[in-house]
Amino acid sequence: MKDELFGNKVFGAILGALLLLFALRQVSEMVFATHPPKVAGDKIAIQEAAGDAGVVADTPPDWGTVLPTADVGAGATVANKCKACHNLDNGGPNQTGPNLWGVIGRKPGTHPGFAYSSGMTDFGNKIGKWSFAEVYKFLAGPQADVSGTKMTFVGLKQRQDRINLIAWLRQQSSSPEPIPAPDPKAAAAAKAPAGAAAGTAPAPQPGSGVPDAAAGAKAPTAAAKGAPATSQTASPEAPTTGAAAAPNRTDSTSPGGAPK
Ligand code: HEC
CATH class of the missing domain: 1.20.5 (Single alpha-helices involved in coiled-coils or other helix-helix interfaces)
Known part of the structure; x- marks a missing residue:
């Protein structure tokens, strides 16, 4: 018994x-299941932004509109990522990358004493100077923007991160690049969709279980260039399968009116 x-x-x-x-x-399994959407959510925005034939377009904002309201303090925080390779002090040394004091407004590839890639030197001859827009495009995906650059930095996906950083970077100069007058049209457009200017990426979509394969197929560099407006509208409307949502979306004519 x-x-x-x-x-x-x-x-x-x-x-x-x-x-x-x-x-x-x-x-x-549940825990794992919540992971893919996180990745996929990002990729969805990317896929969309990539648009036709993988040509990535991330239209720079109207600087006269966004710079005065940018969060310079937040930009300083973003700049910590750069400090792994760059010194930003006036007269500071070159490190893995060139010193960046006064970089906005100077010709790419010309800081004394730094051995630039020929990709960067060529780029400098092509564009002439680091304007706000050129820095903005470069930081989205350095290697995609300047072929052959040796800046092995993945890029800043978030539009607002780049705007804030540029606002801060602009001040790291003995003669800051002047802020242009705002384009009234862009200012009006920026007001329409609250938050479009913020350009925050879509939150991971619950249930947008896009298969890994699909997510993996997207080029990582494209990731950096998510067009803000579409990213915005992407999230609320995305049905359970994120990828399938893309066609329904209002693209370039989105409310943000992709400021010029
Ligand atoms: C992993 C190291 C690394 C990180 C991180 C990094 N950079 Fe760079 N950066 C470089 C290198 C190396 C170069 C030189 C590129 C070349 O010669 O092709 C460079 C070049 C540049 C240039 C061109 C400078 C010139 O004189 O023309 C700019 C602008 C720049 N970086 C900005 C940034 C910003 C802003 C960040 C942070 C968001 C950043 N970098 C993060 C390594 C880095």
Whole structure:
């Protein structure tokens, strides 16, 4: 009798353990299931921004509109990412990358004493100077923007991060590049969709379980160039399968009116 009871207990314990295992598996599957959307959410915006034939377009904002309201303090924080390779002090040394004091407004590839890639020197001859817009495009995806650059930095996906950083970077200069007068049209457009100017990426879509394969297929460099307006509108409308949502969206004519 005792033995039988003991046997029951053992059996019960095993059963319990199995149940627990099963439950753990379920839980871990759930945990895993929440991960892909996070990635996919980003990629969706990218895929869209990439538009036709992978040509990425991330229209720079109207600087006269966005710079006066940019969060310079936040830009300083973003700049910490750059400090891994760049010194930003007046007269500071070159490091992995060139010193960036006064970089906005100067010709790319010309800081004394730094051995630039020929890609960067060529780029400098082509564009002439680091304007706000050129820095903006470069920081979205350095390697995509300047072919052959040795700046191995993935880029700043978030439009607002780049705007804030540029507002801060502009001040790291003995003669800051002047802020142009705002384009009234752009200012009006920026007001329409509240938050479009903020350009925050879509939050990960719950349930947008895009398969890994699809997400992986997108070029990572394209990631950097998410057009803000579409990113914005992307999230609320995205149905369960994020990828399928793309065609429904209002693209270039989105409310943000992609400020020129
Ligand atoms: C992993 C190191 C690394 C990081 C991180 C990095 N850079 Fe660079 N950066 C470089 C290198 C190297 C170059 C020189 C590129 C070349 O010669 O092709 C460069 C060049 C540049 C240039 C061109 C400078 C000139 O004189 O023409 C700018 C502008 C720039 N970086 C901005 C930034 C900003 C802003 C950040 C932070 C968001 C950043 N970089 C982060 C390594 C880095």
